[in-house]
Amino acid sequence: MNSELSPRVKVALYGLICVLLIPFVFPTWWMVTSSLKPISEIFVFPPQLFPAHPDWSSYRQVFSVQPFAQQYWNSAYIAALVTAGTLVVASMAGYAFARIRFPGADALFIVVLTGLLIPSEVTIVPLFQLFLKLELVNTHWPLLLIPVFGAPSVFATFVMRQFFITLPLELEEAARVDGLGRFRIFRAIALPLARPALASVAIFTFLHSWNLYLEPIVFLSTPSMFTLPQALTQYTDAYGGPMWNIQLAAATLTALPVLIVFVLAQKQFVEGLAHTGLK
16 A cells, blocks of 8 residues: 655645644744844734845844843853753663662652752752852853753653663673673663663753753843843833844844854754663
8 A cells, every 4th residue: 555645735735734833833933034133124924034124233232232242151161060960860870760679769759850840949948049159140050050960950851761661681791791880880881871861861951051040130240241131121222121133133143153053963852761661
């Protein structure tokens, strides 16, 4: 039986997909095109798909109104360090829960998973008091330590554990015959095979850190220390109203790295998450 779709069915299917894409693509298109319009043209109805006279001055003003370049760097290096730290912690913890048998392992893993059920708003006050006593408020240390060692890393640990469970035990048994210890088995065999899961964890963690909003507004008060989500709220005029074209230009620059990373690594992201359900 031929499973090939007829040309009419393909055209109808692609047309349906294009229609379904409109609610997802249009907001991004509106953001980018509106950043090139004067404020008077942004909210006209019906919306203009293309700016009549593209104006790039809003992109220059993004960097003159506040230290956007420094804030961009803050988000970039924090996201990079958080991603690297989470990969180290989650991969080791996930391997331990998947392969090392010790009393109370399952109960401890359930306790760890409860971190997914606790909203960050619940723990933000005691965390603020803790970092205030440590004199780390208005520094980037809370934004580095909380995601790596707190609840945000729980999902990454779960993904890594589910992946390591799928690895054949025969690989480790053969490595033990060759004289490898537990850590060497993890570093030389399990970790290289876990690249799809590591890729999905890296993408998920980077996006979470890049878009983090609650913690920066709680712990940071100096504009030069701000990260991008917090910086986007600061583009206001003398009356407190938003400067829409400049704010949308800053939002476009903020979303650009995220779109590039996801487009380039979406295959690894999907494969890594798919493996978490296999056993």
